[in-house]
Amino acid sequence: MRRAAPLLALLLVACRTHPDTVRTLPPDRGAAVVYVALGDSTVEGVGASSRTLNYVSLLHERLRAVSPGARVANLGVGGATSADVLLRQLDRAIEQRPNLITLSIGPNDITRAVPVARYEENLDVIFSRLRSETAAQIVVNLIPDLAVTPRFAHGPHAEAVGGQTVLFNEALARKAGERGVELVDLYLPSREEVPRQAALVWRDGYHPSDAGYARWAELMWEGIEPHLVGC
Numbered sequence: 001m002r003r004a005a006p007l008l009a010l011l012l013v014a015c016r017t018h019p020d021t022v023r024t025l026p027p028d029r030g031a032a033v034v035y036v037a038l039g040d041s042t043v044e045g046v047g048a049s050s051r052t053l054n055y056v057s058l059l060h061e062r063l064r065a066v067s068p069g070a071r072v073a074n075l076g077v078g079g080a081t082s083a084d085v086l087l088r089q090l091d092r093a094i095e096q097r098p099n100l101i102t103l104s105i106g107p108n109d110i111t112r113a114v115p116v117a118r119y120e121e122n123l124d125v126i127f128s129r130l131r132s133e134t135a136a137q138i139v140v141n142l143i144p145d146l147a148v149t150p151r152f153a154h155g156p157h158a159e160a161v162g163g164q165t166v167l168f169n170e171a172l173a174r175k176a177g178e179r180g181v182e183l184v185d186l187y188l189p190s191r192e193e194v195p196r197q198a199a200l201v202w203r204d205g206y207h208p209s210d211a212g213y214a215r216w217a218e219l220m221w222e223g224i225e226p227h228l229v230g231c
Contacts, residue, residue, distance in 0.1 A: 032069035035060060036093045036136075038085050038126075039104035042216070043076025047207030055208075058217035059102070059224065066228050073098075081108045082122035090126060098136040100227075102220060106143040106172065110164045120171040127179035139182040139223045141216075142169045144190035150205030153195070184223040186216065 037043050037056040045054025052061075056074045063070040073096050075089045082105050093101060103126070109119045130138050146152055147162030169187055176183040193215070194200055200212040208216055 032071060033063055033067040033100060034096055034098045035063055035070060035072045035100040035102075036096050036098040037072065037074045037076055037102045037104075038089045038093055039076045039102075040080040040108055041076070041078035041207060042107075043074065043102075043104050044078050045074075045076070045213070046078055047202030047204065047209055048213050049210050053210045053213060055213040055216040055220060056102070058214060059220060062217070062221055062224075063100070076104075079108055080105065081112060081114060082106065082119050082126070083114075086122050086126055090129060094129065094133045098134055100224065101130055101134065101136045101138045102224075103138070103140040106168050107146060110143070110146065110161065110168055116164070116167045116171050119168055120175060123172060123175040124179075127175055127181055131179055131181075137182065137224070137227045138179075139184060139220060140172065140176055141184040141220060141223075142172060142187040144186045144194070148191055148194045149201060150198075182223045182227075184220055186219055189215070189219060 035056075037059075043054075043056055045051055045056065048054040051057060054074075056072060056076065060070060060072040063072075073093075075092055077084065077088070080089070085103070085105050106119065127138065130136065143165050145162060146165050147158045152158045152161050165187070173183060175181070197211075200209060200215060201207070202209045202212070
């Protein structure tokens with residue numbers, strides 16, 4: 001049985017506002033908001049029918065409605081693990097002097113049997129450096145429930161993958177809470193929506209479709225929008 005209760009408890013802690021770490025995006029419509037996206041194939045946009053329809057591009061479009069000069073640097077690479085973000089994406093992100101950073105990482109750590117302790121250590125370094133070396137608002141999403149995707153749902157590894165997803169999300173929630181990083185829950189929505197809405201998943205049975213990325217962007221925007229108005 002998956003350990004949902006500990007994860008929910010950590011979510012309650014991680015989602016609390018940290019007054020000393022809240023950062024807002026430039027309120028001036030003339031300001032050029034710099035948005036940097038870090039992560040794996042979901043950040044790169046595998047499964048989207050066009051680069052303009054992955055969730056990073058959709059978030060950039062929303063940002064431009066608020067700040068027309070907003071620009072984006074999408075550093076996501078298919079197959080990336082937390083170690084890859086740490087070694088190959090983090091320095092490049094910091095060099096951009098971003099106002100907003102999103103991070104989506106973890107599924108490849110799970111499927112490649114990276115120990116959860118190593119994943120948590122990598123997250124700690126990533127969050128620590130982003131907090132200390134940028135003035136950006138950092139938004140990270142929980143890993144969607146991999147076990148409900150068609151790739152795993154009816155296979156022999158569904159329970160193991162689902163259990164690991166919970167453990168990795170617990171680590172992610174802990175580190176987000178400790179570092180004052182905005183946490184967006186994609187886990188519970190994925191468990192509820194993916195089994196009922198096949199259109200959210202691409203033909204490979206794993207990555208989001210255009211509809212899936214639109215939903216992803218909608219959920220991420222809920223974690224970003226309050227910081228645009230200084231809430």
